[in-house]
Amino acid sequence: MQSTNIKTSEQRRHDAMALLARQSGAAKPAGSKAIQRPPFKLEFDIRDFSTYPEIRAFDQHKSIIERAGVENPYFRSNEGTTGRHTRINGKELISFSGYNYLGFSGHPHVNEQAKTAIDQYGTSPSASRLVTGEKPVHRELEAALAGFLGTESALVFPSGHATNVTVIGHFFNSEDLILYDELSHNSLVEGCLLSGARRIAFKHNNVEHCERLIAENLHKYQKILVAVEGAYSMDGDLAPLRDFVRLRQQYPVLLFVDEAHSLGTVGSTGRGISEYAGVSPNDVDFWMGTLSKALASNGGYIAGKKALIDYLKYTTPGFVYSAGITPANAAAALASLELLVQSNQPVLRLQNNADYFRQLALDRKLNIGPSLDTPIVPIILGDSEKTIRVADQLFRAGINVHPMFYPSVPQGEARLRFFISSEHRKEDMVYTLDTLASAL
Structure with missing residues (x-):
């Protein structure tokens, strides 16, 4: 007769933990005694969030x-x-507290196109665009953006902030260096942190400082990115883009321009800082922008070379693992872009x-x-x-x-x-x- 002395998986797990405990002098297996914390002096009560240092600091700022x-x-x-x-x-x-720069949010044409998209596609893409979330209006918007900006391709993300975080965080790594303007938006800095790349802030709009940092680090890293904004949202000034393009032409570096506040507002036809500075769109590697301001919608985009955009489309976590921009938002941005093309x-x-x-x-x-x-x-x-x-x-x-x-x-x-x-x-x-x- 076959022996019935067969241990269950739970018994085997318990025996293994007991063996490890005997070998290492650790606490007894779970179930016999509560696990002891290593000696560490906490300055706050872990379950009382009001005692956390960062929350106390926030409350102090808010108390003003x-x-x-x-x-x-x-x-x-x-x-x-x-x-x-x-x-x-x-x-x-x-x-004076809204981004509706061109008055397109609430415009009859924009409202009508958004409502039509809801009637045709519903209120949600219902999935990541990589699988069943792709709608024709997504591709129409991306083609229109690339055409308007003068780039080969464009990719729309569901959030402007997340666009910077996920693209920079995904495309760069610990073997790279990111040089960014000290007044750069939080989303860009968060992307740098996520990437694991070394990051150095250069003085605001100081091209000479940026160039010194490039020269000092040129042979230490695999890729070097220089990141600036078209229009800075706290001071209302512009990046000297022609000078940064010169650096890109002189050194083997990549150039990233955040146009959250300059798309639709800068340049005689609203094509942004490339138009304002007289710079070819091909002289910038990453054109980033948002749809929530001049284009009266929500979301963000990256525009640039087709090879780059195709890679991002299939690999960027914030795109692949996120539902796409809603059909109504895509249609609203597309309608706003149509208005912008029709008249400056x-x-x-x-x-x-x-x-x-x-x-x-x-x-x-x-x-x-x-x-x-x-x-x-x-x-x-x-x-x-x-x-x-x-x-x-x-x-x-x-x-x-x-x-x-x-x-x-x-x-x-x-x-x-x-x-x-x-x-x-x-x-x-x-x-x-x-x-x-x-x-x-």
């Missing part, structure tokens, strides 16, 4: 709003389309409005920093509490603009950040800056 004695200006609910005006708590305000008048209105706002601010002796030729105009006040209180005064006067303070900007450089749109009127801007000057 309470010290200013005003209502929290963040996460206010906008009760309609955010354009020239917005509605908050039933009150209509002039809005919204672009010219936007640029004229931004220049007018800058001049009004300078006339009133307000500090606009280096803002130039972009729709982003900071009014730098310096003191954080003062900036928060002034933003509250403007809000009560019917003007919605947000305060930016440390750690979003350096200590002592707190500011009100104004996003100008093509739909703002001169009376909006005069009233706003007169009210601001009075508040100060």
Whole structure:
């Protein structure tokens, strides 16, 4: 008769753990006594999140709003389309806190195309595009983007922030070096961290500093990437792209340009900083941009050589393992791009409005920093509490603009950040800056 003394898998696991415990002097197997932590002094209670150092630091930064004695200006609910005006708590305000640069969000053509896409494809792609999530409107949008930008191909991602994180994090590795402008967006820095590459920030818009770093490290790394932004979202200035292209031509490096705020706003037809600087699109390896600003949608894209885009399409984790952009968002971006191709008048209105706002601010002796030729105009006040209180005064006067303070900007450089749109009127801007000057 066959023996029945056969141990179960659970018994075998228990015996193995007991053997390891005897050999190493470790604690007894699970089930006999709780596992002991190694000696380590915790400065916080692991289950009480309010004791965590990073959360305590955050609460300290946030408390500046309470010290200013005003209502929290963040996460206010906008009760309609955010354009020239917005509605908050039933009150209509002039809005300078939205990215609807060209007024395409809420445009009848854009709304109609988004609704049509829902009727045809539903509200979700229902899968990663690699499998069954691909819709015709996705390919139409990518072809239109590549055509508009003058590149061979383009790939759309479901999030602008995630585009930088996943593409940089995936394409570069520990054998590479990433040189990035010190004022680069968080998404770019997060991508650098994910990649494991060595990262060095160069002084803002300082091409000479960047070149020195390239020369010092040229033979130490497999790939070197130089990353800049077309328009910087805190200061409203532009990258000196021609100079960075010169570096790319002189040294074997790759060039990455983030056009989140320059697509549709810079250049005579809104084609961004390549048009503004007179640079061929082929002189940049990675053109990154977002769909959530001038193109009145949501998501991001990378445009460039076909070989690069094909590789990213099949291998980038943030694309392969994520559902695609919704059909409605794809259709809205495509419709906005159609409007942009049809006429550059919204672009010219936007640029004229931004220049007018800058001049009004300078006339009133307000500090606009280096803002130039972009729709982003900071009014730098310096003191954080003062900036928060002034933003509250403007809000009560019917003007919605947000305060930016440390750690979003350096200590002592707190500011009100104004996003100008093509739909703002001169009376909006005069009233706003007169009210601001009075508040100060």
